[in-house]
Amino acid sequence: MAVWKSIGALAAFGAATANAAALRPQARSYPTLVESAELRESIDIDALVAKAEIFQSFAYRSEGKNRLVASQGHQDTVNYIHDQIAAFPDYYTVEKQPWELLVGAGANVTANNRTIEGFATTLAPAGDVSGPLVAIPNLACNASDFDGIDLTGSIALVHRGVCESGIKNRLAAAKGALGVVIYNNGEGNLKGYSLSLFEDPATPYIPNAGITQGEGEGLVALLSIGQKIHVNVKTDAELKTTYNVNAQTKGGDQDNVIHISGHSDSVAAGPGINDNGSGSISLLEIAIQLTNYTVNNAVRISWWAGEEEGLLGATYYVRQLNQPEKAKIRLLLDFDMMASPNYAFQIYDGDGSAYNMTGPPGSAEAEAEFTNFFANIAHVNHTEIEFDGRSDYGPFLEAGIAAGGIACGAEGIKTEEEEAMFGGAAGVPYDVNYHEDGDTVNNLNHEAWVMMTRAIAHSTATYARSFEGLPPRNSSAAQKRSMKYKDMREGLRKSKRFLRWV
Ligand SMILES: [Zn+2]
Structure with a gap:
């Protein structure tokens, strides 16, 4: 800027x-033009470590x-x-260039009043939303994955992977969903998980929580046999400032x-x-x-x-x-x-x-x-x-x-x-x-x-x-x-x- x-x-x-x-500094003896061999030779492992x-x-x-x-x-x-x-x-001229992001600071998920381990999502807003759970087929990366599905007043259940989770959240929001639960596409937790794209102000994000692959697959199985699942998603987020460092000769x-x-x-x-x-x-x-x-x-x-x-x-x-x-x-x-x-x-x-x-x-x-x-x-x-x-x-x-x-x-x-x-x-x-x-x-x-x-x-x-x-x-x-x-x-x-x- x-x-x-x-x-x-x-x-x-x-x-x-x-x-x-x-x-120009008065007493300065002119140093030499940078040259590959000299700059390379100045690199020392002890200084790096x-x-x-x-x-x-x-x-x-x-x-x-x-x-x-x-x-x-x-x-x-x-x-x-x-x-x-x-x-x-x-x-050098050097600056700390500030910019802001919402860092996920907590996610509670319940399904039919049973608590499921939830993972906060960076870039997603805080909120407290409830509704019937609806599973989205395929990977929810394309609008066509949502064809014929009315998410009005619902919580969307989507699989992680292939595209940024922010795309999945936006598409669910556009269909009227109140919140999104994304289940992992591999073993392990979703600590530090992110929507991976800055919010588009024209299509704001809705509350988003991560859950494990095992929990997600369990919910999909229950929905597939016609069980009704009422889900609550409660998320916290902190607006934080972080910095790029930019220097120039x-x-x-x-x-x-x-x-x-x-x-x-x-x-x-x-x-x-x-x-x-x-x-x-x-x-x-x-x-x-x-x-x-x-x-x-x-x-x-x-x-x-x-x-x-x-x-x-x-x-x-x-x-x-x-x-x-x-x-x-x-x-x-x-x-x-x-x-x-x-x-x-x-x-x-x-x-x-x-x-x-x-x-x-x-x-x-x-x-x-x-x-x-x-x-x-x-x-x-x-x-x-x-x-x-x-x-x-x-x-x-x-x-x-x-x-x-x-x-x-x-x-x-x-x-x-x-x-x-x-x-x-x-x-x-x-x-x-x-x-x-x-x-x-x-x-x-x-x-x-x-x-x-x-x-x-x-x-x-x-x-x-x-x-x-x-x-x-x-x-x-x-x-x-x-x-x-x-x-x-x-x-x-x-x-x-x-x-x-x-
Ligand atoms: Zn890296």
Whole structure:
């Protein structure tokens, strides 16, 4: 918002005006232009791990022992990142960018006066609603799933999965439902569960509670034999403010920005040190080391809040940018999970060669630059992963902004071929602690973390020097690609991979 507008007014290094010369620090010896090898070499595992210990201490002194969005553990993380950057006031402009979300704070569900364990839903409103329970067939992701069903005065019972739960809630509300009960699509609870989409003011959300798969299937079975079930859903929600941290170099061309980012929050289940303490800290360390150099293009660094609740911080950020501000971002690179214990070096498939999903122009070139790093500089193997919008680069793709990134892997299972390429163990998830309380400092892979951070350093230094090789800005081409991306995302909703995280 306002802060980015004000950055444009700041003189870039070397601006040939008397004012700029007067502002230049007098005794400053001119540092050198950033260069990949030097920035890479400045990355040190001890500095990374020391910060991971600090992140973990923020989680463990927080009530939920996590860094869940807007919790104390998360706020401490945000303040720490902000203060580290603010220690370089000559080099960076930095802001804490506030935005609000409703955090679920309790859900009581009764069915024919029997209490069922209910899980609060982030983004859903508080309320106390009762009515007959009506099961929605299929997955309640399309209006046609509700055809012929009158939900007036009822509570809708829907299955989790395939699309964001916010879509299910909206569709039920449009049919006259008073509340929604969503049952899980797998084992386990729904702690920290979210509707995953900001509310559309035109179709406000109705109270929403999660229940376990077992309870949900039991209710569906009773309804299918004609039993009447009267349900009460009582929910609490707290409106909380959280923050993205956005930093930008004062030096470099402010109209041509390389934007690097990752999310600062964790899930409710644990401290989230790999997901995504690792990416947050890689960015922080690069930001600190970068201050030893000058840049030709401005470097912007963002730490998003609320990724785990549906890419909320990045979505908020992209929404508040006008078209000229969007156009200044030549490339957005996102980093989520940089130190998975059973890692693979994964590059987002920006050119569509492996998964046939291309990003806006520039995304293919970003992938090629990471490939260049792994293959020709580090001399290690790499794989490609779906460019599916599963992390914070998604809202940028939808806005037609070129994007890319790398990751080490989440709940996916390592293949035999990948074991041969990277070591580790085939048949085991890349990170067995993904979204669990075991995602701690002790379970980070140091070798992977250094390699990944150096890969980020390489791309950052390369684009901070020059965007040569990236296609010129062309908003009409970008718009077309972005429409194509939305179509592909529709297709993806049917895939199993998407089902696991909404
Ligand atoms: Zn993550």
